[in-house]
Amino acid sequence: MSDITEVSRLLSSRAQSVAEYLLPRGKKDGAEWRVGSVDGEPGQSLGVHLSGHKAGVWAEFNSGEAGDLLDLWQQARRVSLSQALSEAREWLGIVRPEPYREPKKEYARPPKPNCSAPTSKVRDYLIEVRNIPAEVIAKFKIGEAGDDIIFPFLLPDGTLAMAKSRKAADGEKPKPTAANCEPVLFGWQAMPEMAREVVITEGEIDALSWSAYGIAALSVPYGGGGGAKQRWIESEFERMDRFEKIYIATDMDKEGEAAAVEIASRLGRHRCMRVKMPFKDANECLVNGLPVKDMLELLANAAHLDPEGLRRASDFTDKVMELFWPSHDGQVGYRTPYKKLGDKLLFRPAELTLWTGISGDGKSQILSDCMVDWIGQGSRVCLSSLEMHPAQSLKRMCKQTVGVDRPTEKAIRGALTWLDQGLLLYEKVGKSGVKGLLEIFSFARAKYGCDQFVIDSLMRLGVDQDDYTAQEKALFELVDWTLANSVHVHLVAHSRKGDKDRGVPETGDIKGAMEIGANAFNIIGVWRNRKQEDQVKAAASEEERATLNEKPGVILNVAKQRNGDFEGKIGLWFNQESYQYQSSHDRSDWNRRYLPRGEAA
Known part of the structure; x- marks a missing residue:
């Protein structure tokens, strides 16, 4: 990049x-x-x-x-x-890769806070208790509203994107002054125009403290932790371009470490370094009298957050515990929408899943059904359908989101808006090399936090179907990228079987080099029972047709799951109206919806 x-x-x-x-x-x-x-x-x-x-x-x-x-x-x-x-x-001649469709969020600009330059309690608290110099308070345009400190989150052009307030007393937490504001970094108003290095802190007062040492600093808006707490990266991604070195000085605790890992993985490990402080945060360093030379030494000793190397078994205690006993807010992996599978099949970070079957059996359609549900589970998915134009993919996903065959214009708009929260599409139909595609995926991962990627299909990656060496190399590249970025990649690969009546594809049925299946973490085979479909059409009575429809028309085979206990087959029923798949023939259970009924009308 x-x-x-x-x-x-x-x-x-x-x-x-x-x-x-x-x-x-x-x-x-x-x-x-x-x-x-x-x-x-x-x-x-x-x-x-x-x-x-x-x-x-x-x-x-x-x-x-x-x-x-x-x-x-x-x-x-x-x-x-x-x-x-x-x-x-x-x-x-460098062109940034841009997605065809990216998540959109409408933000509100807050009203300008009714405040003035600090002259009384706020000024006394910041200067006497927190040791912040008056010139730093002025540089960051800190406001005072009675006993409240006002922190303005200004963009480089002076636009007020957000504001937070807190009482001028220890133990108080800052809160936004208005809802639905854009998450951006605090401190652009004090950023030197020529600065190419910056410190990222976990709180506004910590940013003021680094500035008191003469060091340019910005604060994250919502504290430590990973995931959604660092959504500011989407808004600030381009503005962070200017920094060659990003010193991450989040708090010295578990949440601060999680934030550091998330920020470095998305803004680039090569330019992000973790600052280890002798106290909890920068303000404690300032209050305890650490001199400028000590703070500069902390920056000089900051280390890159390189991928971990050899570790002791006990270093993984928390992660192993989480696998056995997931916390309520933990995300081990994403489920399919099919109740029979439940948690038996999970799509975990740092894994690649192969979806296989003969052409027309429904691999891509089932994947589309899953993608809609994954978005509902909180995933952000980047789809590269090299066999279908994005508009066609979205037509199918609209039906699966709304749950009807011919949604109204209102429902279509509602479905697309709902999909915006977690779907990007790469607009390219035809062949695409692995390197170019991974550049697009890297951008989607870095800026938008995508954690699942779908490639449909292997044969469109610019590799000849008879060139097994090139196929093996392509798989290695995809797996290496998946592991390095801790994401899940879904890859559609056709089955080599030509006989449509030979049954459910297994691990050895994937068309191409043997290494394709060997290097996948999971292999899912899809088989459509065309013989049964013909029997249903030819049924002499409704009773005979109903009896035939009790049998599943599609078999989904979990042929391989490296990090799970379940391998086996389940039956699925296709709902022609919604393009959804169900794991029961009981139509009263076919009520999977993602939009409120009023929006789906």
């Missing part, structure tokens, strides 16, 4: 071309590009290194200014760092 580190590296690799583009009136002098100043007039004062390990480094000797080519881009073009990044990407 083309974050600031990658853009800076690419610019340095083309240092002479960049120098000529930004400063066309200069000239080459040995291993440097020489010009008078960042304004571009002829001269010798400013030099840009064109090769070697210093390629792209520049300095202007008259002013003392120096930096890399992104700094030079800002100075020469008179633009902000964010704008310089955007222009540099365009110049380099």
